[in-house]
Amino acid sequence: MLDIKGLHVKLEEEDKQILKGVDLKVEAGSVHAIMGPNGSGKSTMSYVLSGRDGYEVTGGSATLLGEDILGMDPEERAAAGLFLAFQYPVEIPGVGNMTFLRTAVNAQRKARGDEEMSSTDFLKLIRAKAKDLQIDPDMLKRSVNVGFSGGEKKRNEILQMAMLEPKMCILDETDSGLDVDAMKLVSDGVNALRSPDRAFLVITHYQRLLDHIRPDVVHIMSDGRIVKSGGPELALEVEKNGYADILSEVA
Amino acid sequence: MAMARAALRQQKMDTTEARLSTLSLPAATGWAEAARNEALARVQEMGLPHRRDEYWRFADPSSLTVAEPPRAALFDTGEAPIFSDIDRLRIVFVDGVFDPEASDDLALEGIEIERLTDALGKDIHWVRDVYGVLEARSHEKVHRPLAAFNTAFATDGVVIRVTGKPSKPVSLVYLHQSETSDAILHHCVRVEEGAELTLLENGPAAARFSKGLEVDIADTGAFHLIRSQGRDHERRAATGIFARLGRESVFKAFTLTVNGVLTRNECVIELTGDDATAHVAGACLGDGKDFVHDDTVFVTHDAQRCESRQVFKKVLRNGATGIFQGKILVKSGAQKTDGYQISQSLLLDEDAQFLAKPELEIYADDVACSHGSTSGAIDAEAMFYLQSRGVPAAEAANLLTLAFVAEALEEIENETYAEALRARLASWLERRGH
Numbered sequence: 001m002l003d004i005k006g007l008h009v010k011l012e013e014e015d016k017q018i019l020k021g022v023d024l025k026v027e028a029g030s031v032h033a034i035m036g037p038n039g040s041g042k043s044t045m046s047y048v049l050s051g052r053d054g055y056e057v058t059g060g061s062a063t064l065l066g067e068d069i070l071g072m073d074p075e076e077r078a079a080a081g082l083f084l085a086f087q088y089p090v091e092i093p094g095v096g097n098m099t100f101l102r103t104a105v106n107a108q109r110k111a112r113g114d115e116e117m118s119s120t121d122f123l124k125l126i127r128a129k130a131k132d133l134q135i136d137p138d139m140l141k142r143s144v145n146v147g148f149s150g151g152e153k154k155r156n157e158i159l160q161m162a163m164l165e166p167k168m169c170i171l172d173e174t175d176s177g178l179d180v181d182a183m184k185l186v187s188d189g190v191n192a193l194r195s196p197d198r199a200f201l202v203i204t205h206y207q208r209l210l211d212h213i214r215p216d217v218v219h220i221m222s223d224g225r226i227v228k229s230g231g232p233e234l235a236l237e238v239e240k241n242g243y244a245d246i247l248s249e250v251a
Numbered sequence: 252m253a254m255a256r257a258a259l260r261q262q263k264m265d266t267t268e269a270r271l272s273t274l275s276l277p278a279a280t281g282w283a284e285a286a287r288n289e290a291l292a293r294v295q296e297m298g299l300p301h302r303r304d305e306y307w308r309f310a311d312p313s314s315l316t317v318a319e320p321p322r323a324a325l326f327d328t329g330e331a332p333i334f335s336d337i338d339r340l341r342i343v344f345v346d347g348v349f350d351p352e353a354s355d356d357l358a359l360e361g362i363e364i365e366r367l368t369d370a371l372g373k374d375i376h377w378v379r380d381v382y383g384v385l386e387a388r389s390h391e392k393v394h395r396p397l398a399a400f401n402t403a404f405a406t407d408g409v410v411i412r413v414t415g416k417p418s419k420p421v422s423l424v425y426l427h428q429s430e431t432s433d434a435i436l437h438h439c440v441r442v443e444e445g446a447e448l449t450l451l452e453n454g455p456a457a458a459r460f461s462k463g464l465e466v467d468i469a470d471t472g473a474f475h476l477i478r479s480q481g482r483d484h485e486r487r488a489a490t491g492i493f494a495r496l497g498r499e500s501v502f503k504a505f506t507l508t509v510n511g512v513l514t515r516n517e518c519v520i521e522l523t524g525d526d527a528t529a530h531v532a533g534a535c536l537g538d539g540k541d542f543v544h545d546d547t548v549f550v551t552h553d554a555q556r557c558e559s560r561q562v563f564k565k566v567l568r569n570g571a572t573g574i575f576q577g578k579i580l581v582k583s584g585a586q587k588t589d590g591y592q593i594s595q596s597l598l599l600d601e602d603a604q605f606l607a608k609p610e611l612e613i614y615a616d617d618v619a620c621s622h623g624s625t626s627g628a629i630d631a632e633a634m635f636y637l638q639s640r641g642v643p644a645a646e647a648a649n650l651l652t653l654a655f656v657a658e659a660l661e662e663i664e665n666e667t668y669a670e671a672l673r674a675r676l677a678s679w680l681e682r683r684g685h
Contacts, residue, residue: 051635083640084639092637094657103642103646
């Protein structure tokens with residue numbers, strides 16, 4: 001599904017190398033988790049993969065279903081099946097949540113050569129998905145993320161994911177700012193989307209989230225590289241002992 | 252300095268003389284003739300505007316004051332005019348001339364409508380207390396010679412007396428069919444106690460368009476204006492709204508401007524009765540270095556507990572210029588005034604410019620007045636967010652542009668009209684691409 005090889009990335013504006021050779025392969029149907037101390041490059045990786053400005057790829061490659069995505073515009077990556085659930089979803093005053101989602105769904109369909117979804121079908125679908133995520137219909141009418149609580153913003157991210165049905169979902173610290181109940185709700189939403197032809201990359205600081213979204217593989221990232229990979233037990237080890245032991249072991 | 256001032260004065264007087272020499276006052280008798288002569292005297296006293304005048308520093312008025320109007324190519328929009336599917340009483344002007352064939356009967360329950368030229372020919376008429384009267388009051392703090400010029404030389408227009416709540420809006424449709432037309436229209440509206448009128452205006456009107464609109468609102472009356480100034484690229488317009496508000500009355504105006512070479516929209520409002528409300532809002536889309544759009548607003552609070560709002564949004568690119576000169580004057584005794592003013596521009600590239608001159612002048616001690624002005628580009632974070640969901644860059648920029656303008660559109664009370672303007676804006680944005 002997602003194949004990252006020797007990815008080197010620096011900040012565009014300053015001479016600062018953030019990713020120093022990331023190798024990562026996520027297979028269809030699997031859930032991978034990335035953990036790591038602050039500043040290790042986890043969020044940068046999610047931004048670089050989704051095409052945000054401000055970063056320069058100085059080496060390596062990243063392909064989605066065999067296609068090189070690093071040369072694509074963000075919207076092309078989205079149409080190719082990539083989705084990033086933002087750590088800090090952006091508030092967009094004046095753009096209705098519903099209008100936004102409908103524009104996005106239809107733009108992706110158009111890019112793939114599919115027919116646009118009728119407004120009736122769209123309404124039916126979004127109401128059903130919103131209900132599953134306990135999203136108040138009123139939230140759909142409001143401006144994108146404006147006045148939403150932290151939990152509502154994250155649920156809105158998962159709603160978008162459910163509507164867009166991407167192939168490769170990257171969740172960037174989706175658990176941050178969530179209470180226990182909200183985390184359960186968001187996790188249920190993610191789990192409902194798990195399927196053999198979809199993969200997840202879950203970036204998190206805490207093992208907590210991984211109790212709900214069970215990963216197949218856990219990676220530890222440090223100083224711009226993946227330094228250790230293992231099964232779910234690796235996350236438990238981090239929770240118990242912190243990163244220090246693991247990092248000194250691989251140093 | 253004295254010499255320079257004298258030379259400037261002479262230059263203004265020469266320009267004024269050159270302009271006036273090509274015109275003669277339309278025939279009128281009695282009070283109407285006097286009103287026109289007084290307006291002409293005001294023009295001669297003030298002189299037509301010059302780039303050096305304080306309120307014309309940002310927009311060059313020379314193309315508005317030259318004797319011959321610059322030619323303006325006709326523009327076929329290829330779409331039904333805005334408000335087409337709204338039930339309304341249509342009054343059509345072609346290049347500034349009333350077209351009775353194309354217009355509806357000037358009859359509607361709750362209002363009386365007459366052609367301006369007919370009203371000015373009568374010995375006794377209510378419009379005597381409005382025509383040129385509100386315009387004349389507008390010069391107290393700032394000279395507005397183009398407004399006086401309009402009163403003196405207006406050749407057509409309508410006068411509307413509102414006595415009830417008519418079942419539909421009155422719609423003034425301005426068609427532009429001659430590349431060299433130089434139209435001067437003047438309308439007067441008198442809203443009686445408890446009466447209500449919605450006035451729609453749309454179209455470019457002429458190659459060069461001068462328009463005056465005087466609105467006198469009695470206690471508890473309400474007046475709503477929604478206008479769209481057409482999409483012709485080369486037309487020029489100088490318009491003035493002069494409103495006087497009685498106790499507990501309401502005045503709300505919204506103007507949408509797209510294209511045009513030069514647009515100067517002045518709005519002068521006097522709140523003379525307690526607890527009155529005045530909202531003036533507008534949005535413009537400007538493209539290209541020839542585009543100059545100027546909103547000049549002056550709101551005077553001369554009564555207690557009145558509320559005024561000015562909300563203006565300008566989307567500019569490719570060297571377009573947007574101007575906002577807005578003032579709130581609170582006279583002594585106008586306690587509990589609530590005055591608000593915001594002007595914002597969305598600059599789509601580095602060549603576009605926005606010039607704002609917000610002013611507050613307050614002589615009462617128990618008031619709440621605020622103003623703000625901002626210029627900004629499209630929010631990169633929001634762009635990335637939309638693109639990351641698959642929305643192409645051009646479409647994302649259009650969504651964010653509409654969102655920017657939406658705040659001004661929200662000032663329109665009636666959702667039907669707001670939606671009509673929003674839909675037009677969306678289709679225009681889509682068509683022109685980015």
